[in-house]
Amino acid sequence: MTEVNDRPATTAKAGLEFAGHELSRASLDSCVKCTICETQCPVSAVTPLFTGPKFIGPQAERFRNGESVDHSLDYCSSCGTCTLVCPQGVQVAELNSQARAVMKADHMPIRDRLVSQTTLMGKLMTPVAPLARWALGNKPIRTLMEAAVKVHRDAPMPPAQSQTFQSWFASRPRPATVPTRGTLVFFHGCAGGYFEVETSKKTVEVLEHLGYEVLVPRQGCCGLAQQSNGLFDEATASVLKLCDDLRSSGKDLTIISSSGSCTGMLKHEAHEIMGVSDDRLADVGTRIRDTMEFLLDLHDAGELPTDFAPMPMTVPYHAPCQLKSQGIGKPALEVLRLIPELTVVDSEKVCCGIAGTYGLKKEKYEIAQAVGRPLFEMVKATNPDLALCDTETCRWQIEQSSGVKTVHPIWMIHAAYGLG
Amino acid sequence: MRKLAVDVVVIGGGSTGAGVVRDVAMRGYSTVLVERADLGQGTTGRFHGLLHSGGRYVVSDPLSATECAQENAILSRIQAGAIETTGGYFVCCPGDDPAFADKFLAGAAATGVPAREVSVGEALRNEPRLNPGITRAIEVQDGTVDGWQLVWGAANSARHYGAEILTYHAVTKIDTADGAVTAVHCTDLKRGEDVVIETGFVLNCGGPWAGQIAAMAGAHPVDVVPGRGIMIAMNHRLVNRVVNRCIYPADGDILVPVHTVSIIGTTDVKVDDPDHLAIEPDEVQQMLDAGEVLIPGFRNSRALHAWAGARPLIKDNRVAAADTRHMSRGMAVIDHTERDGLDGMLTIGGGKLTTYRLMAEHIVDAMCDKLGEKRACRTAEEDMPPSGAGKNYVVTHRLEEREHDRFTEQIICECELMSRKMLTDALAAQPNGSFDDLRRQLRLGMGPCQGGFCSMRATGIALETGHIDIERATALLRLFLKNRWLGLWPILYGDQVRQTALDNWIFAGTLDVEHLPPPDPSVRPEPEIEKKTPVAAVMEAGVRS
Ligand SMILES: Cc1cc2nc3c(=O)[nH]c(=O)nc-3n(C[C@H](O)[C@H](O)[C@H](O)COP(=O)(O)OP(=O)(O)OC[C@H]3O[C@@H](n4cnc5c(N)ncnc54)[C@H](O)[C@@H]3O)c2cc1C
Numbered sequence: 001m002t003e004v005n006d007r008p009a010t011t012a013k014a015g016l017e018f019a020g021h022e023l024s025r026a027s028l029d030s031c032v033k034c035t036i037c038e039t040q041c042p043v044s045a046v047t048p049l050f051t052g053p054k055f056i057g058p059q060a061e062r063f064r065n066g067e068s069v070d071h072s073l074d075y076c077s078s079c080g081t082c083t084l085v086c087p088q089g090v091q092v093a094e095l096n097s098q099a100r101a102v103m104k105a106d107h108m109p110i111r112d113r114l115v116s117q118t119t120l121m122g123k124l125m126t127p128v129a130p131l132a133r134w135a136l137g138n139k140p141i142r143t144l145m146e147a148a149v150k151v152h153r154d155a156p157m158p159p160a161q162s163q164t165f166q167s168w169f170a171s172r173p174r175p176a177t178v179p180t181r182g183t184l185v186f187f188h189g190c191a192g193g194y195f196e197v198e199t200s201k202k203t204v205e206v207l208e209h210l211g212y213e214v215l216v217p218r219q220g221c222c223g224l225a226q227q228s229n230g231l232f233d234e235a236t237a238s239v240l241k242l243c244d245d246l247r248s249s250g251k252d253l254t255i256i257s258s259s260g261s262c263t264g265m266l267k268h269e270a271h272e273i274m275g276v277s278d279d280r281l282a283d284v285g286t287r288i289r290d291t292m293e294f295l296l297d298l299h300d301a302g303e304l305p306t307d308f309a310p311m312p313m314t315v316p317y318h319a320p321c322q323l324k325s326q327g328i329g330k331p332a333l334e335v336l337r338l339i340p341e342l343t344v345v346d347s348e349k350v351c352c353g354i355a356g357t358y359g360l361k362k363e364k365y366e367i368a369q370a371v372g373r374p375l376f377e378m379v380k381a382t383n384p385d386l387a388l389c390d391t392e393t394c395r396w397q398i399e400q401s402s403g404v405k406t407v408h409p410i411w412m413i414h415a416a417y418g419l420g
Numbered sequence: 421m422r423k424l425a426v427d428v429v430v431i432g433g434g435s436t437g438a439g440v441v442r443d444v445a446m447r448g449y450s451t452v453l454v455e456r457a458d459l460g461q462g463t464t465g466r467f468h469g470l471l472h473s474g475g476r477y478v479v480s481d482p483l484s485a486t487e488c489a490q491e492n493a494i495l496s497r498i499q500a501g502a503i504e505t506t507g508g509y510f511v512c513c514p515g516d517d518p519a520f521a522d523k524f525l526a527g528a529a530a531t532g533v534p535a536r537e538v539s540v541g542e543a544l545r546n547e548p549r550l551n552p553g554i555t556r557a558i559e560v561q562d563g564t565v566d567g568w569q570l571v572w573g574a575a576n577s578a579r580h581y582g583a584e585i586l587t588y589h590a591v592t593k594i595d596t597a598d599g600a601v602t603a604v605h606c607t608d609l610k611r612g613e614d615v616v617i618e619t620g621f622v623l624n625c626g627g628p629w630a631g632q633i634a635a636m637a638g639a640h641p642v643d644v645v646p647g648r649g650i651m652i653a654m655n656h657r658l659v660n661r662v663v664n665r666c667i668y669p670a671d672g673d674i675l676v677p678v679h680t681v682s683i684i685g686t687t688d689v690k691v692d693d694p695d696h697l698a699i700e701p702d703e704v705q706q707m708l709d710a711g712e713v714l715i716p717g718f719r720n721s722r723a724l725h726a727w728a729g730a731r732p733l734i735k736d737n738r739v740a741a742a743d744t745r746h747m748s749r750g751m752a753v754i755d756h757t758e759r760d761g762l763d764g765m766l767t768i769g770g771g772k773l774t775t776y777r778l779m780a781e782h783i784v785d786a787m788c789d790k791l792g793e794k795r796a797c798r799t800a801e802e803d804m805p806p807s808g809a810g811k812n813y814v815v816t817h818r819l820e821e822r823e824h825d826r827f828t829e830q831i832i833c834e835c836e837l838m839s840r841k842m843l844t845d846a847l848a849a850q851p852n853g854s855f856d857d858l859r860r861q862l863r864l865g866m867g868p869c870q871g872g873f874c875s876m877r878a879t880g881i882a883l884e885t886g887h888i889d890i891e892r893a894t895a896l897l898r899l900f901l902k903n904r905w906l907g908l909w910p911i912l913y914g915d916q917v918r919q920t921a922l923d924n925w926i927f928a929g930t931l932d933v934e935h936l937p938p939p940d941p942s943v944r945p946e947p948e949i950e951k952k953t954p955v956a957a958v959m960e961a962g963v964r965s
């Protein structure tokens with residue numbers, strides 16, 4: 001009678017069925033109602049529209065059985081602060097993301113489908129970069145966009161570039177130095193491939209400067225934006241495809257990324273939020289390192305050259321939520337402190353508000369701005385010309401809302417090594 | 421002293437008594453129900469929460485199976501708000517004889533219990549935490565039921581037909597004259613007043629206390645054998661359907677999702693006194709082991725509360741064969757005329773909550789026979805407003821309600837999503853209520869924190885809104901905490917220890933609840949069944965010394 005073959009398999013489809021089950025749901029047993037998550041939640045601090053992480057997480061989850069009745073949970077920005085601060089180990093943010101996936105399974109707004117298509121956006125915008133830049137900066141067009149797909153007219157949009165990272169990497173002159181330290185795989189992510197091309201270039205140049213050979217396999221999207229918009233099927237397919245891409249460069253190689261949020265997706269979110277249990281993901285997830293984490297590891301091992309040129313200036317640094325959720329501390333702060341005469345000031349703010357695609361949405365734009373306001377003020381007061389932050393959408397948000405140019409910390413390392 | 425006069429007095433406000441008083445009233449008799457505590461505070465509030473599909477009895481007790489199947493369908497319709505039609509599975513676990521499932525299916529077909537074998541894959545997809553080693557799965561129409569909602573529904577319907585419901589009234593004596601019942605004496609426990617009810621008929625629905633009540637009328641001892649069973653509520657719904665082991669009925673073979681929790685049970689141990697039900701450590705372990713068979717990892721999930729109830733089984737060799745007309749298996753109506761030479765009294769025992777309406781029909785039919793009257797039973801036809809007709813309960817209800825009033829309502833009990841308005845409405849409706857009375861209606865303190873946060877909030881609100889004074893506030897809070905603790909001691913392991921430690925710091929530390937002034941003497945502990953474990957007794961002694 002046993003029918004082994006129709007047992008549930010962990011496929012893209014099972015991603016949604018997983019929602020509300022197993023790991024995260026079991027962790028709600030550890031909630032003692034201490035309310036620490038509520039005190040740290042950046043969204044509940046600024047709006048009554050959101051009922052708060054404890055409410056929509058461990059509490060509401062006990063009342064869920066398939067059907068979705070609490071649509072206000074969509075005000076959760078998925079920043080993950082609640083999980084990070086929970087002293088009992090409750091996966092609050094994961095529970096919320098899963099509940100959102102169940103909710104969106106039926107009625108997903110077209111906007112949430114569009115903004116989560118990061119590769120598509122990049123591909124569409126690159127050939128027409130000047131036009132895209134103009135259109136995204138153009139008020140009447142943005143107003144139309146807001147009306148049509150409910151992306152707020154003032155929300156930050158990715159800066160379109162004339163050349164993708166891949167085409168730069170393929171067409172540049174071969175590096176003159178011979179690699180002495182072995183081989184690394186570089187994962188640039190969608191933003192790093194299409195919009196934040198400079199950050200990707202500088203990362204590769206720093207790694208090559210340190211003596212590594214850097215391989216860049218053809219690679220797709222990690223699916224994070226789809227995941228945070230509750231599209232688990234699509235996200236699962238994307239992340240597994242990406243794992244195949246990254247594994248194609250060779251076994252056991254360390255993978256480096258300057259996309260903090262995509263790294264988090266590979267390290268833990270795909271597994272913990274969507275329940276993807278796949279050897280390929282486990283393999284990539286344990287081999288991947290955030291760029292600054294990797295540099296700090298080198299330093300701790302006494303292998304990072306510290307012949308940095310002095311940079312006499314003071315810059316604000318903001319550690320993004322998705323970096324903090326990786327449990328690696330704030331490696332950029334420590335590495336940047338090796339640069340002589342550079343003063344880096346930690347923002348010590350919870351969140352910039354954008355949380356991936358959250359702050360783009362018309363109904364959430366004001367909330368995201370309110371969340372980020374203390375940070376924007378801090379940034380402006382610390383240095384009106386330059387700020388540092390590890391993840392792309394957070395940089396766009398800080399830059400757009402504070403008017404301060406915001407770059408990845410690798411830019412400082414790149415400059416301090418005298419690489420241009 | 422107060423005096424009343426009615427055609428029929430119903431003693432006991434459990435499911436049986438509530439069903440009986442409704443039936444009596446619907447047949448046009450004037451009637452009063454007397455209950456020594458709150459409604460549903462005996463066995464009915466300490467049961468497993470299962471609305472049987474009949475599946476459990478298809479092999480062992482075919483008649484009960486058919487009755488359950490029929491009553492399940494009726495109750496799901498007429499008391500929709502009290503019942504969640506979860507559906508259920510009977511599963512063969514590793515080591516269970518898979519051939520029993522064939523007997524089961526044959527039995528189900530013969531008894532009219534809807535049952536259908538489904539693939540193991542389907543069962544595991546629907547209930548992903550189920551033991552992946554199950555070899556067969558049969559789908560049945562088990563449901564889950566809130567015993568209190570069920571009883572109140574019946575009581576309200578009875579009131580609608582003119583019945584009076586007297587809670588916190590303990591029967592102390594039954595007068596007889598010339599071999600017939602003449603009056604029932606009781607004490608109004610809240611007012612400390614005696615009440616005498618003149619009547620020609622008593623229906624004894626005392627459950628496990630039925631023997632004590634029969635004795636008050638001078639009847640020969642009715643041999644009630646209370647069968648104690650323990651149950652443990654786990655923090656959340658590990659399953660969304662009732663899951664039974666597909667074996668001959670045994671201990672710990674059912675996991676029932678009721679409201680936000682899932683309840684594992686139960687045991688069956690003969691005890692002498694239904695007022696003192698211990699929760700033995702070995703039975704707790706037995707339940708956790710049983711849970712582990714159904715749901716691997718069960719022991720790692722959080723237990724919230726344990727309790728025990730006593731099955732009101734009547735073993736009576738005085739029952740004449742002629743009486744079996746009114747007996748179906750598992751339930752017994754005792755006619756005291758022939759047995760004790762006493763007219764005007766019937767005692768009912770046994771049965772199940774699922775068949776409470778049918779039990780009532782039987783005993784009221786028997787009464788009509790004795791009175792020589794023909795009055796038809798209509799209880800199966802009529803919905804019980806307000807929670808009766810309409811949609812069945814589903815677990816998402818409260819979350820949906822809070823979604824709608826989230827901008828205007830404070831949440832007082834966070835675990836069970838009880839709003840401030842729910843609390844103040846209930847306080848206004850019963851100014852003399854204890855917090856346990858409120859708990860049974862609102863689920864106050866029944867979630868993971870077990871009153872740790874909500875009980876002090878509820879106390880504060882009751883005080884602030886003038887429903888109670890400060891002395892009563894202290895007493896009510898302490899009593900509530902004490903009662904919660906009774907169900908916590910037996911399961912203090914794992915995650916619940918952290919919660920109770922935190923709760924204890926709050927109450928014993930920050931609020932120093934143990935050194936508040938002595939309680940208001942008007943707050944007497946209710947005749948709450950004590951569920952004290954040896955450990956609890958020791959710990960309490962330790963606290964006091
Ligand atoms: C462990 C266990 C699990 C069970 N699980 C299920 C289940 O899942 N599904 C199901 O269908 N059935 C179940 N049952 C059976 C079901 O709970 C009982 O059959 C049913 O609740 C009995 O109701 P009752 O009204 O006859 O008794 P009770 O509910 O015990 O009512 C008797 C009432 O009489 C009152 N009383 C006593 N003395 C006096 C007095 N002197 N004056 C006034 N009032 C008095 C008591 O306070 C009490 O409220 C279970 C039983 C047990 C023990």
